[in-house]
Amino acid sequence: MVSQKIVYVYQFFRTPAEGGIIRSYYLSKALSDAGFEVEVITSHNERTYQRKQIEGLTVHYLPLHYEQRYGTLRRLYVYAAFVLKAIFCALRIKNVQTCYVASVPLSVGFIGLAMKWFRGVPYYFEVGDLWPLTPIQMGYFKNTLLQKMLYGLEHLFYQQAEKIIGLSPAIQQDIQQRIGTPSKVHYISNIADCEFYQPHEKDGSLEERWQVTGKTVVTYFGSVGKVVDLDSLINIARYGANRAEVAFLIAGTGSELARLKQKAVGLTNVQFLGHLNKGQLREVLNVTDVAYLSYLDVPALGTNSPNKLFEALAAGKLSVINIRGWHCDLIEREGCGFYADPRNPADFFEKLEPYLHQPERLRQASLQARGLAETQFSRQKLGAKLVTLFQPELVEERVRMAVE
Structure with a gap:
């Protein structure tokens, strides 16, 4: 035939x-x-x-x-x-x-x-x-x-x-x-590329590379343009500037990068990593505890299907989304993430607090994320x-x- x-x-x-x-x-x-x-x-x-x-x-x-x-x-x-x-x-x-x-x-x-x-x-x-x-x-x-x-x-x-x-x-x-x-x-x-991204114990040498040893690491990865509204993450980092146990990584490039770097001047808890290839992203996700997904507060964006969410699920990461939509409903229902109000930085830390003090809860969220990736999105x-x-x-x- x-x-x-x-x-x-x-x-x-x-x-x-x-x-x-x-x-x-x-x-x-x-x-x-x-x-x-x-x-x-x-x-x-x-x-x-x-x-x-x-x-x-x-x-x-x-x-x-x-x-x-x-x-x-x-x-x-x-x-x-x-x-x-x-x-x-x-x-x-x-x-x-x-x-x-x-x-x-x-x-x-x-x-x-x-x-x-x-x-x-x-x-x-x-x-x-x-x-x-x-x-x-x-x-x-x-x-x-x-x-x-x-x-x-x-x-x-x-x-x-x-x-x-x-x-x-x-x-x-x-x-x-x-x-x-x-x-x-x-x-x-x-x-969700479950073969390439997998949950592993943190690599000490990678933690040292980005100076995040012993810290809870919150990472945004993807394009850095207007649509993702990363001002919300910079505001969260500024609100938590006195929280030495939490570090923020931003990986990506785009039209808003220079402005965001200027806005983050003086924040010692934020690092900009630039563009990462797939292998480098896997290394960053190894030291990451929380994947932050950010968008403008536009209803239509709540219908999209962000690739970064599925990479985070495959890597077994707790996901935080700052826009309501089907993906936010999904991670909350499956116990592997939560919504954080982009206009209220305190909301992020209030909802993250239980995971900071209960490592078992964070581990369970990781298992839930990975299970979701394997069963629904392979x-x-x-x-x-x-x-x-x-x-x-x-x-x-x-x-x-x-x-x-």
């Missing part, structure tokens, strides 16, 4: 060796391992196009420079340029059965439309956050006519898609309520779930066997 060919489009595709968000790598590998022929279209910061064979995947690297520090207009330019280049690349690939386009941003939907309208190829649309709702709630795109146009595009992309995959149950439910065929909307969360489980969307007969066979 000739294998089916899938074109998988994601602008920020990364391999484990490169680090970063590698959900697209694991999902495309799951499809390849299931017998599909997978060609990935992505971008890189090099000056020329490259085509590589990576563990059974054919990867098309489009030359397009992008950095986290870019402002809004420059990001929009890069997103638009990627869409145009990716459409041209995708239309040249022969014998494609399905196109899988992963957002953000919303504009990648044009790639799916081009494949459907010009090649008759159906597309699956992966939705990483509610766009344009999120930037509109953040104060961008204030023009009413522009908002209507963007919402119209969103509806068109959803309506034309063969299937829609939301990265959170909140995204799935929101889209189901707004389209006429809710049955085509599915949920496949972000991935790459094997979620990869198999994606494969069944392309092979519905597998689901039918399992149902038949269960009935028999």
